[in-house]
Amino acid sequence: MSRIRVGLVGCGFVSELHMYAFRRVYGVDVEVAAVAARGDRVVAFAGHHGIPRVYRSFTDLIADRELDVIDICTPPNLHAEMIVASMQAGKHVICEKPFAGYFGRDGDPQPIGRHVPKALMYERVLEEMDATRAAIERTGKLFMYAEDWIYAPAVTKTAEILKATKDKILFMKGEESHSGSHAAHAAQWAMTGGGSLIRMGCHPLSAILYLKQVEAKARGETIRVASVTGDVGNVTANLKPEERTYIKANPVDVEDWGTLTTTFSDGTKATVFSGDMIMGGVRNLVETYTSGGSLFANITPNNHLMSYQTSEEKLASVYITEKVDRKTGWQYVCLEEEWTRGYLQEIQDFMECAATGRQPLSDLALAYETIKVNYAGYWAAEEGRRVVL
Secondary structure, eight states, X not given: OOOEEEEEEOOSHHHHHHHHHHTTOOSSOEXXXXXXXXXXXXXXXXXXXXXXXXXXXXXXXXXOTTOOEEEEOSOGGGHHHHHHHXXXXXXXXXXXXXXXXXXXXXTOOSSHHHHSOHHHHHHHHHHHHHHHHHHHHHHTOOEEEEOGGGGSHHHHHHHHHHHHHOOOEEEEEEEEEOSOOSOGGGGOHHHHSSSHHHHTTHHHHHHHHHHHHHHHHHHTOOOOEEEEEEEEEOTTTTOOGGGOSSOOOOOSSSXXXXXXXXXXXXXXXXXXXXXXXXXXXXXXXEEEEESSOEEEEEEESOOSEEEEEOOTGXXXXXXXXXXXXXXXXXXXXXXXXXXXTTHHHHHHHHHHHHHHOOOOSSOHHHHHHHHHHHHHHHHXXXXXXXXXX
């Protein structure tokens, strides 16, 4: 089997997670051979990870004939253009979430999150996704959607049980929340394509859509999302500066609280919640209630290791879990976070796909449906009604 050479776009937090996973791929000869980013940090990133080639432009990266796969870890507003350009250059593509979004067009009133109707955003996002999907399919290259939740052990075990029991899923409830993003661009619709509901809520939504299709296949049924309702808000808007010590959310034109409910064609339901004002670390949860039981996928927090400590100073070098504001008191310590959250399994699957040509578990169809349902939720929230798909 020939070596798979990967080119990484971006050198931020997600890139670090992907590098950790690439180093642990087994059974496939993989090398991250190049990285591209505009800032000065890329040189230090490449040196730290032993990446031999550094590019300052995306165009130069995809022109590298030795690369087989481009791994896109950039802000969401760059995704669609980079996906198409990479695949037209003959590369397979891994792309971080979200697959697409509405980031504004010439003439839009500013800021777009407050002034552009969500119904129009929905229409234009679908147009862009259709064009992107068509371009992907014309290349014949693999598109691999970096949705780690699909690979998280708690979710994959849920799927295994659903396949075995063939029980009907009656209701699912998913959440990703924390105390707010430190990234300035997370506050602006033009950079992220939405607020907490798309930036974080896309994870549990993808897991829910995936598990519903696992059920459909096991039972020999056809199930689709029939309609969506939603609600969003800015619950931290009235906080005084001194009340923002721990809450990081400070949105310009996006929501910091969001929920959507899907009704499936079989009459069953699922609800997704995401907030940028939840203390105590990241909450990554999917609950599945079936005709024969209940399944609670507690990705984080979980109780693999619980810690009660009294000295912050002594714990300075110890990682507890993401987004906690202290390490003392009772803590849920996340063990092997990259494994628990599915990053290792995700990259393993993608590299096997690149080597063999098979389709990934997290694919274009899931990427497309997640954004479609998410934007239907924004539309429903703005107009206060059910959106039928």
